[in-house]
Amino acid sequence: MKRFKPTTQRDIANVLGLSVSTVSRALNDFYGISAETKKLVLDYINEIEYYPNPMALKLRDCRSYSIGVIVSEIANSYFSQIINGIESVAYKKGYNVFVTQSHECFQQENTNIKQLISHSVDGILVSISSETTDFSGFYSLKEKGIPVVFFDRAPRDIDAHKIIVDNFEGAYKATEHLIKQGFYKIAHITNSSDLLIEEERIEGYKAALSTYNIDYNPEYVFYCQCRKNIREETEAIVNQLLHLDNRPDGIFSASDKLSTEILIALKKRNITIPKDMAFVGFTNMAEADIFECPLTTISQPALEIGEAAAKLLIGQIESKSTISQYKTKIFETELTIRESSLKCSKSEFVSESLNQ
Amino acid sequence: MKRFKPTTQRDIANVLGLSVSTVSRALNDFYGISAETKKLVLDYINEIEYYPNPMALKLRDCRSYSIGVIVSEIANSYFSQIINGIESVAYKKGYNVFVTQSHECFQQENTNIKQLISHSVDGILVSISSETTDFSGFYSLKEKGIPVVFFDRAPRDIDAHKIIVDNFEGAYKATEHLIKQGFYKIAHITNSSDLLIEEERIEGYKAALSTYNIDYNPEYVFYCQCRKNIREETEAIVNQLLHLDNRPDGIFSASDKLSTEILIALKKRNITIPKDMAFVGFTNMAEADIFECPLTTISQPALEIGEAAAKLLIGQIESKSTISQYKTKIFETELTIRESSLKCSKSEFVSESLNQ
DNA sequence: TTGTAAGCGTTATCAG
DNA sequence: CTGATAACGCTTACAA
Numbered sequence: 001m002k003r004f005k006p007t008t009q010r011d012i013a014n015v016l017g018l019s020v021s022t023v024s025r026a027l028n029d030f031y032g033i034s035a036e037t038k039k040l041v042l043d044y045i046n047e048i049e050y051y052p053n054p055m056a057l058k059l060r061d062c063r064s065y066s067i068g069v070i071v072s073e074i075a076n077s078y079f080s081q082i083i084n085g086i087e088s089v090a091y092k093k094g095y096n097v098f099v100t101q102s103h104e105c106f107q108q109e110n111t112n113i114k115q116l117i118s119h120s121v122d123g124i125l126v127s128i129s130s131e132t133t134d135f136s137g138f139y140s141l142k143e144k145g146i147p148v149v150f151f152d153r154a155p156r157d158i159d160a161h162k163i164i165v166d167n168f169e170g171a172y173k174a175t176e177h178l179i180k181q182g183f184y185k186i187a188h189i190t191n192s193s194d195l196l197i198e199e200e201r202i203e204g205y206k207a208a209l210s211t212y213n214i215d216y217n218p219e220y221v222f223y224c225q226c227r228k229n230i231r232e233e234t235e236a237i238v239n240q241l242l243h244l245d246n247r248p249d250g251i252f253s254a255s256d257k258l259s260t261e262i263l264i265a266l267k268k269r270n271i272t273i274p275k276d277m278a279f280v281g282f283t284n285m286a287e288a289d290i291f292e293c294p295l296t297t298i299s300q301p302a303l304e305i306g307e308a309a310a311k312l313l314i315g316q317i318e319s320k321s322t323i324s325q326y327k328t329k330i331f332e333t334e335l336t337i338r339e340s341s342l343k344c345s346k347s348e349f350v351s352e353s354l355n356q
Numbered sequence: 357m358k359r360f361k362p363t364t365q366r367d368i369a370n371v372l373g374l375s376v377s378t379v380s381r382a383l384n385d386f387y388g389i390s391a392e393t394k395k396l397v398l399d400y401i402n403e404i405e406y407y408p409n410p411m412a413l414k415l416r417d418c419r420s421y422s423i424g425v426i427v428s429e430i431a432n433s434y435f436s437q438i439i440n441g442i443e444s445v446a447y448k449k450g451y452n453v454f455v456t457q458s459h460e461c462f463q464q465e466n467t468n469i470k471q472l473i474s475h476s477v478d479g480i481l482v483s484i485s486s487e488t489t490d491f492s493g494f495y496s497l498k499e500k501g502i503p504v505v506f507f508d509r510a511p512r513d514i515d516a517h518k519i520i521v522d523n524f525e526g527a528y529k530a531t532e533h534l535i536k537q538g539f540y541k542i543a544h545i546t547n548s549s550d551l552l553i554e555e556e557r558i559e560g561y562k563a564a565l566s567t568y569n570i571d572y573n574p575e576y577v578f579y580c581q582c583r584k585n586i587r588e589e590t591e592a593i594v595n596q597l598l599h600l601d602n603r604p605d606g607i608f609s610a611s612d613k614l615s616t617e618i619l620i621a622l623k624k625r626n627i628t629i630p631k632d633m634a635f636v637g638f639t640n641m642a643e644a645d646i647f648e649c650p651l652t653t654i655s656q657p658a659l660e661i662g663e664a665a666a667k668l669l670i671g672q673i674e675s676k677s678t679i680s681q682y683k684t685k686i687f688e689t690e691l692t693i694r695e696s697s698l699k700c701s702k703s704e705f706v707s708e709s710l711n712q
Numbered sequence: 713t714t715g716t717a718a719g720c721g722t723t724a725t726c727a728g
Numbered sequence: 729c730t731g732a733t734a735a736c737g738c739t740t741a742c743a744a
């Protein structure tokens with residue numbers, strides 16, 4: 001295939017009978033060029049739709065004007081909304097975005113970091129995988145001077161900007177809501193005990209129980225890695241949960257994918273929501289409204305999280321001085337009450353009236 | 357911020373007391389270097405984890421080793437699955453992927469094309485927006501010699517590789533299934549009459565009706581642009597549909613987002629699926645299983661579509677000669693029968709038994 | 713076998 | 729005000 005060879009400043013210079021440097025001056029509003037010559041050049045480049053060769057610029061500046069993103073899965077509405085936010089900010093500021101997926105795998109995450117470095121990204125936005133407990137990869141990025149901003153899932157004690165939601169508050173609200181509806185035996189299903197956000201959610205869950213004088217029962221907390229075999233994992237969890245001596249009457253699930261899979265497993269066992277089991281999900285699914293039983297959810301401002309993360313990262317990239325004080329920006333979550341968590345549910349009411 | 361300055365071949369050469377070209381030779385298995393020197397260099401670069409500066413390579417080769425993707429929306433499981441396929445192939449072959457979104461808007465699509473060109477992508481993968489009727493943007497890409505491969509939604513008569521599914525067959529199967537279930541008044545809701553895939557789906561729908569001697573009723577076909585105001589559009593369509601003199605008893609919906617929105621609108625009006633209205637969606641939603649009424653769907657092999665498209669594009673990019681014969685690869689769809697299309701539905705049965 | 717130097721497209725520094 | 733030239737990091741033809 002004959003490769004597309006774009007016009008260069010040299011071509012322009014030749015056509016107009018000028019030198020390359022004059023053309024460059026016109027393009028960059030550089031001082032020391034006559035208005036006349038400048039107009040000549042600008043008119044011409046407008047006509048031919050000239051774009052400066054980005055590779056040359058990047059080589060010169062030693063930066064790629066691109067940022068890398070690592071998420072666990074893009075086919076997840078929460079993350080794709082965040083990516084939308086990141087891209088809108090990045091494009092506006094002239095940056096490209098490379099999106100990579102860790103699939104909740106530590107190994108893959110490290111491969112992604114290397115890939116991104118070898119593509120000379122100017123900075124990285126990351127939501128760490130549920131498997132990650134070793135943050136040395138991120139520390140070495142810091143050492144190399146490559147800015148990293150964490151969003152959604154951040155390591156506990158790393159010095160970096162972080163964009164997170166108030167997971168404690170979110171989990172508290174979810175749990176409290178279930179309690180107020182009259183469910184006292186609430187199970188909590190979450191990703192992995194090593195993630196800070198999961199810890200915060202568990203703390204919120206515990207705090208709500210404690211407020212209402214309900215004993216915390218460790219048997220009611222389940223962990224799921226959400227890897228490739230998520231279906232098996234959730235099947236096992238649901239089996240275990242349903243066969244507990246003191247079977248829970250409500251579930252608070254901590255993530256998108258988890259919620260979907262748990263609901264599938266429950267449905268398979270003919271557990272009706274919320275009659276047999278109340279349910280609140282920590283999720284951003286657009287489809288929450290049309291599930292068999294519309295889902296009560298704690299939702300997160302995904303778009304804003306993405307925008308904030310991108311702004312912070314680009315700010316750090318473009319800042320002249322080293323950051324001395326890292327920020328942690330915390331967004332609030334929102335409880336949307338639908339039917340899945342109601343004691344006397346509308347769906348029960350409807351199905352009764354339908355059968356008269 | 358002090359910029360990260362990676363090691364260069366000059367640095368390596370200085371350390372080892374060699375010249376840049378010798379280092380380069382070692383890295384590229386170039387002929388004319390002693391095994392000894394080569395080992396020396398390779399050992400060292402392994403130790404320090406040297407990566408060649410991608411910008412320099414790209415500038416030199418006049419190519420970016422990146423491909424651009426244009427889809428309508430990434431927060432759509434069908435497209436995010438396709439992107440997964442694209443990325444897996446692209447990364448394996450050393451290419452980056454820039455993903456852009458048209459949001460079903462012609463203007464935005466053209467902006468994206470320009471963006472991608474100005475980032476010097478080596479080729480573009482595109483699923484055209486529902487609004488696009490003017491393909492001049494893509495023709496001018498062809499003229500410039502930038503390879504374009506269309507997937508999912510392709511212009512009718514453009515000379516280019518295309519990856520599509522058998523939309524006719526898919527629509528036929530969906531419609532036939534509804535007919536066999538005893539629904540004869542089948543409405544079809546689709547994106548926009550200008551897309552080839554929509555035309556094929558309508559043809560499949562008509563052909564199935566004709567096979568079973570059902571008259572085609574143009575009033576039963578609805579078009580939705582699926583833009584920002586999709587909620588209003590679908591509300592209007594559902595209102596219109598429900599107030600037809602001869603109200604349909606089944607709906608065959610042509611896309612993901614459309615299906616979700618139509619179901620929300622129907623639910624709002626207390627239309628029960630499939631009792632009051634049968635439903636088949638052309639969609640890849642993972643959640644189809646746990647909807648109020650599990651959704652019968654025509655699904656598409658999204659991952660494979662993405663992989664095939666990326667392979668074809670990269671093949672074209674790397675091919676020395678101009679392509680004389682463009683390929684159109686057609687994938688088959690799959691009908692998954694769930695409850696939303698069944699005449700005597702299980703869900704009715706369940707809700708009766710629950711109320712005894 | 714190794715080193716030198718030109719060139720990819722830009723911008724910046726210097727002379728004219 | 730404008731033009732020539734070096735530099736960014738890499739590959740490669742050519743000279744040593």
